[in-house]
Amino acid sequence: MxxxxxxxxxxxxxxxxxxxGLDTDLEKIPQHLKNLSKPVFEFNKAIIxxxxxxxxxxxxxxPFYTAYGFMDELIETFQYxxxxxxxxxxxxxxxxxxxxxxxxxxxxxxxxxxxxDAVTVNPYMGGDTLEPFTERVDKGVIVLCRTSNPxxxxxxxxxxxxxxxxxxxxxxxxxxxxxxxxxxxxxxxxYPGELKEIRDIVGNIPILLPGIGAQGGDVKAAxxxxxxxxxxxxxxxxxRGIIYAGSDENxxxxxxxxxxxxxDEINKYR
Amino acid sequence: MxxxxxxxxxxxxxxxxxxxGLDTDLEKIPQHLKNLSKPVFEFNKAIIxxxxxxxxxxxxxxPFYTAYGFMDELIETFQYxxxxxxxxxxxxxxxxxxxxxxxxxxxxxxxxxxxxDAVTVNPYMGGDTLEPFTERVDKGVIVLCRTSNPxxxxxxxxxxxxxxxxxxxxxxxxxxxxxxxxxxxxxxxxYPGELKEIRDIVGNIPILLPGIGAQGGDVKAAxxxxxxxxxxxxxxxxxRGIIYAGSDENxxxxxxxxxxxxxDEINKYR
Numbered sequence: 001m002x003x004x005x006x007x008x009x010x011x012x013x014x015x016x017x018x019x020x021g022l023d024t025d026l027e028k029i030p031q032h033l034k035n036l037s038k039p040v041f042e043f044n045k046a047i048i049x050x051x052x053x054x055x056x057x058x059x060x061x062x063p064f065y066t067a068y069g070f071m072d073e074l075i076e077t078f079q080y081x082x083x084x085x086x087x088x089x090x091x092x093x094x095x096x097x098x099x100x101x102x103x104x105x106x107x108x109x110x111x112x113x114x115x116x117d118a119v120t121v122n123p124y125m126g127g128d129t130l131e132p133f134t135e136r137v138d139k140g141v142i143v144l145c146r147t148s149n150p151x152x153x154x155x156x157x158x159x160x161x162x163x164x165x166x167x168x169x170x171x172x173x174x175x176x177x178x179x180x181x182x183x184x185x186x187x188x189x190x191y192p193g194e195l196k197e198i199r200d201i202v203g204n205i206p207i208l209l210p211g212i213g214a215q216g217g218d219v220k221a222a223x224x225x226x227x228x229x230x231x232x233x234x235x236x237x238x239x240r241g242i243i244y245a246g247s248d249e250n251x252x253x254x255x256x257x258x259x260x261x262x263x264d265e266i267n268k269y270r
Numbered sequence: 271m272x273x274x275x276x277x278x279x280x281x282x283x284x285x286x287x288x289x290x291g292l293d294t295d296l297e298k299i300p301q302h303l304k305n306l307s308k309p310v311f312e313f314n315k316a317i318i319x320x321x322x323x324x325x326x327x328x329x330x331x332x333p334f335y336t337a338y339g340f341m342d343e344l345i346e347t348f349q350y351x352x353x354x355x356x357x358x359x360x361x362x363x364x365x366x367x368x369x370x371x372x373x374x375x376x377x378x379x380x381x382x383x384x385x386x387d388a389v390t391v392n393p394y395m396g397g398d399t400l401e402p403f404t405e406r407v408d409k410g411v412i413v414l415c416r417t418s419n420p421x422x423x424x425x426x427x428x429x430x431x432x433x434x435x436x437x438x439x440x441x442x443x444x445x446x447x448x449x450x451x452x453x454x455x456x457x458x459x460x461y462p463g464e465l466k467e468i469r470d471i472v473g474n475i476p477i478l479l480p481g482i483g484a485q486g487g488d489v490k491a492a493x494x495x496x497x498x499x500x501x502x503x504x505x506x507x508x509x510r511g512i513i514y515a516g517s518d519e520n521x522x523x524x525x526x527x528x529x530x531x532x533x534d535e536i537n538k539y540r
Contacts, residue, residue: 126421151396
């Protein structure tokens with residue numbers, strides 16, 4: 001099965017669009033875990049076990065691991081998910097991109113060394129730089145389109161023949177770059193107007209939607225415009241709002257509670 | 271001293287614009303090194319020692335290390351350069367970028383964990399995403415502008431009010447994003463027309479110029495249009511053309527020979 005097939009199965013089976021984000025910051029995890037030999041892995045494992053029932057995918061943000069030399073704990077986290085929850089799609093947020101022979105190396109890093117099922121990539125360098133990723137037909141390749149930060153306007157909103165750059169990216173993903181049917185997009189939840197335009201362009205191509213919660217994105221507004229024709233199509237990502245919901249020994253229960261709440265809120269608008 | 275000051279000193283002192291690229295691929299290094307306990311580090315050390323006399327900077331391409339689990343050998347390579355050649359500016363090619371709190375983590379990864387003096391970054395997400403890098407005022411932040419691959423045209427050449435996207439990136443680097451005077455640009459050597467336009471926009475801001483050699487960039491054409499007003503201003507990068515010049519026990523001598531040749535060819539046109 002391809003990544004997108006697995007993702008769709010997971011949406012159905014779990015009746016959830018929630019993706020929990022393992023932006024695990026050593027400085028923010030509960031004190032009692034910090035003395036363990038693998039504090040980051042133990043934190044992740046507890047969050048995964050507590051939230052698995054309520055989510056349809058998991059995403060980890062690579063620099064939170066590499067910034068502290070915790071690559072091994074990231075790899076171990078992904079192994080744990082594959083073994084314990086084999087149907088769970090696992091996304092690596094890495095925003096990789098480079099020319100041909102270098103992009104090959106990035107594809108090896110994220111898919112073979114780290115074991116991701118899908119990876120986020122940056123489109124600035126053009127369609128040929130995505131091919132070393134997309135030729136891995138069973139993997140998902142998630143292209144940045146319209147991001148959730150204020151500076152997104154600097155380049156993404158520039159107007160080319162009446163169309164914004166992010167609309168052109170969406171068109172290329174839908175009509176030109178998606179030869180292996182394994183592309184997805186990233187669209188920030190903080191801009192529902194843009195999300196609607198992009199959904200109209202890309203049809204049922206899945207969209208990773210960061211920005212719910214800590215970044216201020218509104219669930220109702222995003223659901224009203226972002227769902228696909230099957231009332232699915234969104235990977236609704238929340239990291240800080242879930243994983244740091246509690247800060248003491250009950251952190252995993254607090255995370256589960258927040259995840260369930262988010263799942264139910266999303267499902268109210270489906 | 272800042273990265274750019276160190277770079278300028280190195281250009282002067284070495285009378286060279288050459289940057290050797292450590293795109294070290296385990297599969298391509300000489301057979302006799304493969305049985306050593308740190309083959310990649312030993313290869314890099316030999317290349318560095320052999321070419322140091324003829325170069326003014328060194329760049330390593332991170333996925334060539336992470337794709338094989340060789341992060342330790344990359345870090346050791348950078349430590350070796352800092353200790354043995356303390357005036358040598360060391361660039362990490364990583365094309366990183368993300369929103370605020372994640373970009374902070376990338377800055378920690380590249381500057382604190384790996385020990386780079388400068389890093390390449392991708393501008394697609396906008397100016398605010400560069401700040402976690404540029405606030406490290408002693409470091410260099412090298413923004414992708416016009417890349418050397420065919421697909422570069424897909425987004426970078428789109429026309430916005432009569433200007434191409436890469437020209438707008440160059441303008442933002444020159445006039446808006448460079449508050450700490452530590453930005454540089456990446457412009458592929460394969461497009462001298464674009465290089466000229468960008469040089470005209472950015473004045474004496476240093477440009478990293480990949481694409482010489484294996485990718486087909488022409489030295490004479492690039493020098494004629496890319497040098498700054500002091501006949502400097504270019505980090506002329508060559509990787510495969512230098513590091514794989516020889517494939518047997520004389521690989522380091524062959525690399526030195528090619529580096530000297532490239533330095534002299536560049537200097538002919540300065």
